Amino acid sequence: MPLTSADALSLSKSFRDLSVAIGDYRFAHWDALSEADRKMLEDEEWSILNASSDMVTKAVGLALDESDPAAKKVQGATATALKAVKTLKDISKVIGVATATVGLAAAVISKDPGAIAKNAKAVFDAATA
Amino acid sequence: MLAFPVYVNPLVLLLRGAAGCFVTKAIEKAGERDYILCEPVACDVTQGQRRRQTAEGGSMRLHRSGQGWRAVAVACVVLVVSGCVSLGAVRDFASTSSDAVQYSHLVNAYAGTPTRLKRYEPQSQWSELDRQATEREAQRERLLLRQKLIQEYMDALGQLAADDLASYDNQLDALGAAVKNAKFADQNEAAAFSAVSRRQRSVTALKGPFQVVMGAMVSIVEKDFGSDVANERVALDKYYTTLQREGRDPAGLAALAEWREMREGQLRDREAAIGSYTTVLKTIAAGHHKLYESRHELSKPEIKAEIHTYTRRLKEASTAIARL
Numbered sequence: 001m002p003l004t005s006a007d008a009l010s011l012s013k014s015f016r017d018l019s020v021a022i023g024d025y026r027f028a029h030w031d032a033l034s035e036a037d038r039k040m041l042e043d044e045e046w047s048i049l050n051a052s053s054d055m056v057t058k059a060v061g062l063a064l065d066e067s068d069p070a071a072k073k074v075q076g077a078t079a080t081a082l083k084a085v086k087t088l089k090d091i092s093k094v095i096g097v098a099t100a101t102v103g104l105a106a107a108v109i110s111k112d113p114g115a116i117a118k119n120a121k122a123v124f125d126a127a128t129a
Numbered sequence: 130m131l132a133f134p135v136y137v138n139p140l141v142l143l144l145r146g147a148a149g150c151f152v153t154k155a156i157e158k159a160g161e162r163d164y165i166l167c168e169p170v171a172c173d174v175t176q177g178q179r180r181r182q183t184a185e186g187g188s189m190r191l192h193r194s195g196q197g198w199r200a201v202a203v204a205c206v207v208l209v210v211s212g213c214v215s216l217g218a219v220r221d222f223a224s225t226s227s228d229a230v231q232y233s234h235l236v237n238a239y240a241g242t243p244t245r246l247k248r249y250e251p252q253s254q255w256s257e258l259d260r261q262a263t264e265r266e267a268q269r270e271r272l273l274l275r276q277k278l279i280q281e282y283m284d285a286l287g288q289l290a291a292d293d294l295a296s297y298d299n300q301l302d303a304l305g306a307a308v309k310n311a312k313f314a315d316q317n318e319a320a321a322f323s324a325v326s327r328r329q330r331s332v333t334a335l336k337g338p339f340q341v342v343m344g345a346m347v348s349i350v351e352k353d354f355g356s357d358v359a360n361e362r363v364a365l366d367k368y369y370t371t372l373q374r375e376g377r378d379p380a381g382l383a384a385l386a387e388w389r390e391m392r393e394g395q396l397r398d399r400e401a402a403i404g405s406y407t408t409v410l411k412t413i414a415a416g417h418h419k420l421y422e423s424r425h426e427l428s429k430p431e432i433k434a435e436i437h438t439y440t441r442r443l444k445e446a447s448t449a450i451a452r453l
Contacts, residue, residue, distance in 0.1 A: 005348065012356050016363055023367050030374055045367060046254050050261070053243065053360050057264050060239070060353045064271050067345035070338035071275060074282055077338075081285040 005062035012055035019048040216290035216427060218436040219420060223287030225440045226413045229447045230279045232406055235354055238399055240269035242357050249368035275346060279413065282339065286420075336421045343414035351407040358403065362396050365389070398453045405453075408446040412439055 026033065026041045033041070103122060107115035243261040250258065369389040376382045416439035423432045 005353075009352055009356060012360075016356070016360055020363055023363075023370075027370060027374065042367070042371065043251070043253065046250050047257075049360060049363055049367075050246075050250075050254055050257050053246070053357070054257075054261060056353055056356045056360065057261055057268070059356070060268055060272075060349050061264075063345045063349050063353065064268065064275070067341050070341035070345075071278055073338035074342050075278055078278070078282045078285045081289055085285070085288045085291075 003058065003062065005059045005066060008055045008059035008062055012052045012059060015048050015052035015055060019045045019052065022048070218433040218440070219290040219427060220287050222416050222420070222436050222440045222443075223283045223290060225443045225447075226416065227280045227283040227287065229409045229443045230276055230283070230413065232402075232409070232450060233273060233276070235350060235399070235402055235406055236269055236272045236276070239272075239354050239357050240265040242361055246361065246364050249364040272349070275342070279342065279346070283413070336418070339417060340414060343410060343417070347407060347410045347414065350403060350410060354403050355400070358396055358399055362393075365392050365396070402450055402453050405446045405449040409443060409450075412442045412446065415439065416443075 022041055022045045026038055026045070030038070103119040107119040240262075243258040243265060247255055247258055369385060369392075372385055373382060376385065416436065419432075419435060419439065420427070423429075423435075426432055
């Protein structure tokens, strides 16, 4: 069965606890232990602590791997959303022109020269905004 | 120069709409808000160019037919239907989230732990620590990219919540429904039209993947980075306790005690930063979930108030990190 990030984290804690326990023993029996024994125990403590650190590295790597497919979906959706923002901004401009054009059409039908001039300017402004 | 978008030309749709009698249906359809559609609709430039040509022709026909008043009615109704829903609370939340998530100190500290451990460990362990440092350096890039991904996603959410875009989205809905119901010859045009709205909504369709990404980041920061600090504290304890056991010089022992205290303080600060940054990540996740749950009622005062609460919590956590 493959190792999961949770498994790696759990192993990390077990290794750390073991390293701490050996260290506690070393300090508790400091005077009773020979210098060579203390050195040997200390080396073991560091090796086990580094194994714990390695498991933390594994846990992080696995957590990233496990969430990679979801991250790719978020990335894709973000790109799509930004594209939609651009499209909507373009459309907002077009809608502005459309609204102004409709006003112009109404003015033409009403045969009101003042309104025609005003609405023609509105169309021009919207189109060149 | 006016540039028509690739997907649709609302101008021609508006003007074409003058010939129809679909106003009522447009209103009804505009009220149906489906925020969970997210499939993309392909639309190429050629289509857009074809519509542009149609737009010119359509406009000419309208003036000749003299049915402009109906067009006025359509335009007015569409603008009224669009409403004026302010998404300021969503924008604030998205913007604050984007700012708060940009915190690289913890990732850098995590990547640097094996190198820092060298100061405590005997030389016989250094090759192993170098190997871990290399592995973590590669992870550093991935972690920073993940933070950037969250930042960009929240930025996009903020941009989509801009008041003008939200308004145009509604207009597009109404127009798209109108085109569909009027059974124009070019049904592809109607499909492309509503696709724009669907694209906007696609962000809120991301509840699952976004929560997975946020869940992974929370786990990494809270548990893995927390374990990393715990390991460094064990190394610190072993190193200084051993030196203090072996030491005989009072001045040296006093200096050691001060250094130990200083290093312990650094670890406490990092733990506090982990706590605050975890709050940031959890709040972004919870706030996003709230947005998803409330997607049909974002203009309600009580929903806005709740979103503001998430924003305030984010600001507090960011301030706490900045104080460290």
